[in-house]
Amino acid sequence: MMACQFVRCLNMQLKVRIGKNAVFYSSCHLYMDRAKKTCSIRNSCNTVPRTFCLPLKQTLLLQHPNPIFPQREQFSILSRCMSSKADNVQRFDNKDKCAVFDQSGMLIKETTFVQAKLLAASKNSRLVFMNKNPDGLLCFSLQQLTVKPEKAKTIEQNTSKLSKEKKSDNKAAAKEYKIKASIADHDLNIKISQMQSHLGKGKQVIIFIKEKASQTSVSAKGVAELMKKLKDELSDVCKVNQDYSNATTTKLTLTPKESQPQALSSNYSEENKVASQ
Structure with a gap:
C-alpha cells in the first residue's frame, strides 16, 4: 500500500503579510506534498479566498493570483509547524548556505553564513537562529541591537573615566x-x-x-x-x-x-x- 502523499495539519497559526498590511490567522489548514516539497494553505474562515501552493520553507514568498487584486502583491507566510530542531550556532560553518530574514519575516537574501554575519554587522544587528528548513537552508532573523558598538564603547569609556574621577575625588x-x-x-x-x-x-x-x-x-x-x-x-x-x-x-x-x-x-x-x- 502506498503511503499518503499529502499530510494535513489543522489549527496552524500563520502570519500573512500583503504589502504593508499584516493579518494573523489563528486557524488554517496546511497540506504538504513531501515529494514535490510544496504546500497549500487554506484559511478555515475563508479569509483567504483560495488555496495557494508555495515552496516549503520557514518563511515563504508567493504571488497572489486572484484577479480582484490590481497588481500581483508579494507577501510572506510564517509557519512554525514546519520548523525543525534548532541547531547550535557554534556548529555552523562559514560556507553553510543560509537565508536571512528581517524582523517582519521578509526574506532579505540567501547567502553563506560568513556573509550573513557581515550583513548583520553592517546593519548593527545580530543573527538569531530560527531553524533549518527542509531544503537544508539555515534560517536566521536579524535582531536590531539597542546600542551601537561605537556608542557602547564611548559609554564604557565615560563610565570608567567617571569612576576614576570619583575615586580620585x-x-x-x-x-x-x-x-x-x-x-x-x-x-x-x-x-x-x-x-x-x-x-x-x-x-x-x-x-x-x-x-x-x-x-x-x-x-x-x-x-x-x-x-x-x-x-x-x-x-x-x-x-x-x-x-x-x-x-x-x-x-x-x-x-x-x-x-x-x-x-x-x-x-x-x-x-x-x-x-x-
Missing part, C-alpha cells in the same frame, strides 16, 4: 572628625595623630566640637582649651580656621600648608649637605 575628600568637648587626653592624642596623617597626604580636615547646651560655661572653657591644643599640635602642618560656633557645635577647618612638602625637602637637602661635609 574620594581620595582628595576632606576627612571629618566629631569630638566632644570633654574628650580624654589619650583619645585626643590619637585623633591628633590621625589628623596629622591625613594632613600629611594633602587632605583637608574638618572638626566638629560638640558641647552640651545645659553646661555652656563649662563647655565653653573645654572648647577653648581643646582649640588651643589643636593649634599648638597642628600649626606646623596646617592652617586652622574657625568656621562658626554656636551653643552646641564649633566647626574648625584644617587646611594643609602647600609649602610644607617643599620645606621638608629643603630641610632634607640641607641635612644631606651638612652630613656630606
Whole structure:
C-alpha cells in the first residue's frame, strides 16, 4: 500500500503579510506534498479566498493570483509547524548556505553564513537562529541591537573615566572628625595623630566640637582649651580656621600648608649637605 502523499495539519497559526498590511490567522489548514516539497494553505474562515501552493520553507514568498487584486502583491507566510530542531550556532560553518530574514519575516537574501554575519554587522544587528528548513537552508532573523558598538564603547569609556574621577575625588575628600568637648587626653592624642596623617597626604580636615547646651560655661572653657591644643599640635602642618560656633557645635577647618612638602625637602637637602661635609 502506498503511503499518503499529502499530510494535513489543522489549527496552524500563520502570519500573512500583503504589502504593508499584516493579518494573523489563528486557524488554517496546511497540506504538504513531501515529494514535490510544496504546500497549500487554506484559511478555515475563508479569509483567504483560495488555496495557494508555495515552496516549503520557514518563511515563504508567493504571488497572489486572484484577479480582484490590481497588481500581483508579494507577501510572506510564517509557519512554525514546519520548523525543525534548532541547531547550535557554534556548529555552523562559514560556507553553510543560509537565508536571512528581517524582523517582519521578509526574506532579505540567501547567502553563506560568513556573509550573513557581515550583513548583520553592517546593519548593527545580530543573527538569531530560527531553524533549518527542509531544503537544508539555515534560517536566521536579524535582531536590531539597542546600542551601537561605537556608542557602547564611548559609554564604557565615560563610565570608567567617571569612576576614576570619583575615586580620585574620594581620595582628595576632606576627612571629618566629631569630638566632644570633654574628650580624654589619650583619645585626643590619637585623633591628633590621625589628623596629622591625613594632613600629611594633602587632605583637608574638618572638626566638629560638640558641647552640651545645659553646661555652656563649662563647655565653653573645654572648647577653648581643646582649640588651643589643636593649634599648638597642628600649626606646623596646617592652617586652622574657625568656621562658626554656636551653643552646641564649633566647626574648625584644617587646611594643609602647600609649602610644607617643599620645606621638608629643603630641610632634607640641607641635612644631606651638612652630613656630606
